Amino acid sequence: MDGSTWLVAGLGNPGPGYAGNRHNVGAMVLDELAGRLGVRFSRHRTTTMLAEGRVRPGGPKLILARPLSYMNTSGGPVSSVAAYFGIPPERTIVIHDDIDLPFETIKLKADGGHGGQNGVRDIIKALGTAEFLRVRVGVGRPPGRQEAADYVLRDFPATERARLPFVLSDAADAVELIVDEGLLAAQQRVHAPRA
Numbered sequence: 001m002d003g004s005t006w007l008v009a010g011l012g013n014p015g016p017g018y019a020g021n022r023h024n025v026g027a028m029v030l031d032e033l034a035g036r037l038g039v040r041f042s043r044h045r046t047t048t049m050l051a052e053g054r055v056r057p058g059g060p061k062l063i064l065a066r067p068l069s070y071m072n073t074s075g076g077p078v079s080s081v082a083a084y085f086g087i088p089p090e091r092t093i094v095i096h097d098d099i100d101l102p103f104e105t106i107k108l109k110a111d112g113g114h115g116g117q118n119g120v121r122d123i124i125k126a127l128g129t130a131e132f133l134r135v136r137v138g139v140g141r142p143p144g145r146q147e148a149a150d151y152v153l154r155d156f157p158a159t160e161r162a163r164l165p166f167v168l169s170d171a172a173d174a175v176e177l178i179v180d181e182g183l184l185a186a187q188q189r190v191h192a193p194r195a
Contacts, residue, residue: 011119020155022139026095046080074119075126092132101138
């Protein structure tokens with residue numbers, strides 16, 4: 001791929017009270033990517049925390065964006081960054097939690113519905129298209145009759161927290177694969193059964 005620019009948005013809720021929630025796993029993956037790129041976030045006029053870097057010298061540029069809005073209103077900030085940098089939907093990657101996938105499962109897709117994920121729903125509305133890429137990070141389904149909204153706003157339990165760094169690393173790898181090799185090649189690697 002050429003040295004084009006990609007927008008990578010990690011979804012979550014702002015503020016320290018939400019930092020460890022399942023709903024914030026997209027923002028956690030963004031932090032992992034920022035660490036790899038050796039970049040820091042700073043406040044941007046698009047109502048996001050923004051960082052820019054390259055996976056390697058001369059490689060594609062990544063604009064890492066964390067909306068400063070709440071999850072359900074992620075669309076405005078993400079569409080503002082896309083417009084500001086002139087990045088089309090096909091080079092926009094949204095990382096988000098997904099209760100329909102078991103914990104530690106990562107799935108990649110382009111376009112399609114929002115699957116009940118309100119941040120994704122708002123981004124589809126704001127961009128006027130569903131044709132952006134998604135890195136879906138599984139957080140599992142709520143136990144028993146617990147409401148999904150309550151479940152995703154809880155922190156990962158200790159057993160999952162111990163394995164979370166590996167999940168974040170795998171999701172960050174998936175983003176880099178999409179940028180370097182394209183969605184299809186990335187899907188073949190990420191979706192392959194583990195040995």
